[in-house]
Amino acid sequence: MSRIEALRALHRRRSPGDPLVLPGPWDAASARVFVEAGFPALATPSAGVAASLGHEDGQTPADEMFAAVARIVRAVDVPVSADIEGGYGIAPKELVERLLETGAVGCNLEDSEGGVLKEPRRHAEWLAEVRHAAADRLFVNARIDTFVRARQDADPKRTAEQAIERAALYVAAGADCVYPIGAPVNVLPLLRSGIQGPVNVHGTVTGGPSPAELGELGATRVTFGPGLHRTATQALRGIAADLTT
Structure with a gap:
């Protein structure tokens, strides 16, 4: 089984409580x-990779991000999905080819x-171009930012409804997961x-619901963003502090 086939298979028939x-x-x-x-597969976090390269989140040059992803892929024998943010302004066909050159399959x-x-419809059109260029070679996870961009006083239910509307457009455009x-x-x-297909939920490293609990609530898969990198960095700070005493 190829890595892309393995990654797709890992998303299928997940039972509640087992994301x-x-x-x-x-x-x-x-x-x-x-x-x-x-772990049977990995998903790089753009913020964690940025920090490891000495950049602020969102400021990593595309060449450096692709090179970092390639190093990660070469180091392991499991499928790797890469967070490539908003695509760095690269045209869909080139974006797909550059990502595939790293060995990532998502x-x-x-x-x-x-x-x-x-604008959701315009973004859906862009995702459709990515899907067309990738064919079945990439597992596309479409991030929906309605919650992180919402006003502090926004109604969570209304924000969720907006997310569901965007999800429908993105799934129709060919996204494998939202x-x-x-x-x-x-x-x-x-x-x-309200969402057709797999749903990715952000998990926490310490405290908060466990991955199993998030699965019971509807998560197909759980990722952690830069949480693991930040936790590791905090542990290293403690070690460093101990060395100075």
Whole structure:
């Protein structure tokens, strides 16, 4: 079975309480740690990779991001999905080819730019171009930013409805999975009931619902963004502090 076939198979027939858990490596060493722990696939976080390269989140040059993803893919023998943010302004065909050159078999693509949500139909058209260029070679995870871009006083239910509307457009455009990042736990059942296909939910490393609990609420898969990198960095700070005493 090829890596893309393996990644697709991992998303199928997930039972409640048993979501696909995808840790986020930021370099080759962390990727090997996760695979040695038994995880069947990985999903890189753009913020974690950015930090490992000395950049702020969202400021990593495309060439550096693709090179970092390639190093992670070479280090492991499991499928890797790459967070390539908003696509770096690269045309869909070139974007797909550059990603495939890294060896990644999946991608995370977000629907906001500069802190502003993109027009959903236009973004869906762009996703359709990505899907056409990728054919069946990539598993496309379409991130939905309605929650992270919502006003603080926004009604979570209304924001969830907006996410469901976007999800329908993105799935119709060919997205394999949608990712309503930042969705409060209490709206996950609503999202699950309104979205066709796999749903990616953001998990927490310490505290908060477990991956199994998120699965019970509707998550098909759970990722952690830069959470694992930040937790590892905090642990390293503690070690460093101990060395100075």
